[in-house]
Amino acid sequence: MSDTTLRASSPLRRFVPRRLHNWELSAGLFVVGLxxxxxxxxxxxxxxxPNQINILAALQSPSWHHWMGTDFVxxxxxxxxxxxxxxxxxxxxxxxxxxxxxxxxxxxxxxYIGGWVDAVVGRIxxxxxxxPFIVLVLAVVAIVGPGLKGVxxxxxxxxxxxxxxxxxxxxxxxxxxxxxxxxxxxxYSHLRAIFRHALPNLVRTSLVxxxxxxxxxxxxxxxxxxxxxGQQAPGADLGSIVAxxxxxxxxxxWITTIPxxxxxxxxxxxxxxxxxxxxxxxxxxxx
Amino acid sequence: xxxxxxxxEDLRIGFTHRGGTTNVVRGVSLEVGPGExxxxxxxxxxxxxxxxxxxxxxxxxxxxxxxxxxxxxxxxVLALTDAQLRAHRSHNVGMIFQDPFGCFxxxxxxxxxxxxxxxxxxxxxxxxxxxxxxxxLDGVNIDRxxxxxxxxxxxxxxxxxxxxxxxxxxxxxxxxxxxxEPTTALDVTTQAQILDLIQELRRQSGMAVLLVSxxxxxxxxxxxxxxxxxxxxVVEAGPVGEVCARPQHxxxxxxLESIPNLESAGHRxxxxxxxxxxxxxxxxxxxxxxxxxxxxxQPECANVDMSLIAVAEQHVTACPFVxxxxxxxxxxxxx
Numbered sequence: 149m150s151d152t153t154l155r156a157s158s159p160l161r162r163f164v165p166r167r168l169h170n171w172e173l174s175a176g177l178f179v180v181g182l183x184x185x186x187x188x189x190x191x192x193x194x195x196x197x198p199n200q201i202n203i204l205a206a207l208q209s210p211s212w213h214h215w216m217g218t219d220f221v222x223x224x225x226x227x228x229x230x231x232x233x234x235x236x237x238x239x240x241x242x243x244x245x246x247x248x249x250x251x252x253x254x255x256x257x258x259x260y261i262g263g264w265v266d267a268v269v270g271r272i273x274x275x276x277x278x279x280p281f282i283v284l285v286l287a288v289v290a291i292v293g294p295g296l297k298g299v300x301x302x303x304x305x306x307x308x309x310x311x312x313x314x315x316x317x318x319x320x321x322x323x324x325x326x327x328x329x330x331x332x333x334x335x336y337s338h339l340r341a342i343f344r345h346a347l348p349n350l351v352r353t354s355l356v357x358x359x360x361x362x363x364x365x366x367x368x369x370x371x372x373x374x375x376x377x378g379q380q381a382p383g384a385d386l387g388s389i390v391a392x393x394x395x396x397x398x399x400x401x402w403i404t405t406i407p408x409x410x411x412x413x414x415x416x417x418x419x420x421x422x423x424x425x426x427x428x429x430x431x432x433x434x435x
Numbered sequence: 436x437x438x439x440x441x442x443x444e445d446l447r448i449g450f451t452h453r454g455g456t457t458n459v460v461r462g463v464s465l466e467v468g469p470g471e472x473x474x475x476x477x478x479x480x481x482x483x484x485x486x487x488x489x490x491x492x493x494x495x496x497x498x499x500x501x502x503x504x505x506x507x508x509x510x511x512v513l514a515l516t517d518a519q520l521r522a523h524r525s526h527n528v529g530m531i532f533q534d535p536f537g538c539f540x541x542x543x544x545x546x547x548x549x550x551x552x553x554x555x556x557x558x559x560x561x562x563x564x565x566x567x568x569x570x571x572l573d574g575v576n577i578d579r580x581x582x583x584x585x586x587x588x589x590x591x592x593x594x595x596x597x598x599x600x601x602x603x604x605x606x607x608x609x610x611x612x613x614x615x616e617p618t619t620a621l622d623v624t625t626q627a628q629i630l631d632l633i634q635e636l637r638r639q640s641g642m643a644v645l646l647v648s649x650x651x652x653x654x655x656x657x658x659x660x661x662x663x664x665x666x667x668x669v670v671e672a673g674p675v676g677e678v679c680a681r682p683q684h685x686x687x688x689x690x691l692e693s694i695p696n697l698e699s700a701g702h703r704x705x706x707x708x709x710x711x712x713x714x715x716x717x718x719x720x721x722x723x724x725x726x727x728x729x730x731x732x733q734p735e736c737a738n739v740d741m742s743l744i745a746v747a748e749q750h751v752t753a754c755p756f757v758x759x760x761x762x763x764x765x766x767x768x769x770x
Contacts, residue, residue, distance in 0.1 A: 325537055326534050327540050330539075334525060335523070
């Protein structure tokens with residue numbers, strides 16, 4: 149068959165189910181994969197320590213010595229972007245998927261049990277969703293104090309609710325499926341029915357939604373740092389680098405522009421992955 | 436008769452809703468002896484599925500069961516605690532459903548799903564469950580079990596899925612296998628194979644089978660006794676041969692007459708259907724539920740209490756006018 153050769157031609161085709169083969173997913177995986185790789189390898193790739201000050205080399209434009217130029221105290225922007233990306237990606241991954249796990253578990257259990265439990269959980273989730281996202285995060289930062297920790301806690305507190313709602317509605321549909329009834333007929337425990345049979349069947353919607361959420365959380369995190377509420381100086385973070393270059397926008401555009409572009413690339417890459425998975429799902433739904 | 440495995444007496448199942456209660460099962464009694472094969476026949480909405488689900492209390496929300504007795508091996512099923520109920524479901528009764536696709540978790544390999552029941556319900560370790568699953572799959576006549584073990588539900592045909600479901604249902608060596616319309620979703624050839632398989636497994640293991648169907652042909656082929664249900668009542672029950680040869684209740688008679696047979700093939704005989712629609716359970720009041728469609732309806736039919744009257748050894752019917760019918764039918768036949 150002709151597609152045997154195709155299948156062997158790239159790692160994507162070898163490890164990803166064929167229904168997911170589309171350019172969106174390939175491009176998204178490539179961009180995000182590249183960013184993740186450089187972020188993980190930041191200590192090895194960065195030509196300078198991220199916080200090393202060199203006043204004599206301040207505000208230099210991009211060159212072979214400083215690929216992305218230097219900032220107002222002569223720190224290498226490339227090194228700072230690498231480290232900033234590293235911490236941002238780590239924090240975003242943790243908060244998004246911690247929120248997902250918490251929300252999906254709560255929503256699934258509520259949907260499975262139903263009745264007043266479902267009603268109470270639903271109203272709590274509604275309240276959180278109705279609350280302005282940024283204000284909620286700001287409130288938590290005000291309590292915990294500025295820093296990535298406060299922002300992370302705030303985003304998790306605000307973020308679980310949507311996953312809970314999505315998982316709950318999927319669970320309501322799943323509960324009527326014959327195989328969920330079969331778990332009862334076979335005498336399985338509720339925990340087994342929920343975690344072994346319901347969860348794997350409903351988590352996909354939440355995973356697809358999380359690709360949107362990752363981008364939003366990344367922007368909120370960078371925004372908080374930009375406002376000085378997230379990563380504290382001298383630590384590098386995409387938002388704080390942008391903020392630090394703001395005063396030099398006309399003379400040293402690279403300090404703000406380059407981390408902004410990296411942020412944008414990350415957003416586009418993750419969105420493409422989400423689109424690719426969704427399209428694969430649509431293909432699968434019409435066999 | 437020996438002590439029955441399952442004894443249901445005066446089972447009533449109703450759905451509560453704002454306007455009150457709608458009784459769907461209105462007083463069903465049936466018994467299944469150890470190793471016996473009993474068929475439950477009736478049209479949609481006659482309450483046959485609900486009746487057999489009550490045996491493992493697998494009820495839709497809002498359904499309420501009341502019964503003088505639902506006993507399995509002498510134990511009251513309706514009084515079981517949650518833990519006891521789970522043990523009852525996992526060890527005593529195996530169940531096969533109509534839809535062989537929906538009953539599998541689509542995200543797991545079928546072999547793993549069978550192995551899971553063995554690990555959970557029989558306490559086997561992974562390796563033992565794996566090899567036992569292969570034996571079970573082989574036992575339900577699945578080719579190349581190792582390969583099928585690794586298949587996902589959507590990769591199997593309907594007949595094959597039904598075989599896997601049977602393997603799953605019998606994995607805990609249940610004493611009673613409830614097959615709720617196991618062949619409805621299958622084509623006729625596969626249907627016969629599945630019925631043969633159930634028969635064979637019954638002979639091997641000595642389990643009892645309660646086969647639910649709306650197809651009298653299926654029941655006649657596979658069962659020792661038949662229970663005919665209509666409108667939430669048992670209208671007739673008895674040995675299959677006896678009921679087929681001498682149906683007493685006008686409903687059973689009409690049901691049997693509606694089945695095409697080989698003698699009439701090619702003769703362009705018009706099969707007698709049963710006129711009208713099955714009754715809406717919400718509109719049923721007292722008396723015989725078949726009254727609107729019965730060819731032999733009498734004025735007293737509206738007051739019949741639907742208790743079962745013996746007409747022969749082990750053969751009972753709810754119609755009190757059987758003798759009059761017989762003469763009526765003879766008259767009709769001679770005219």
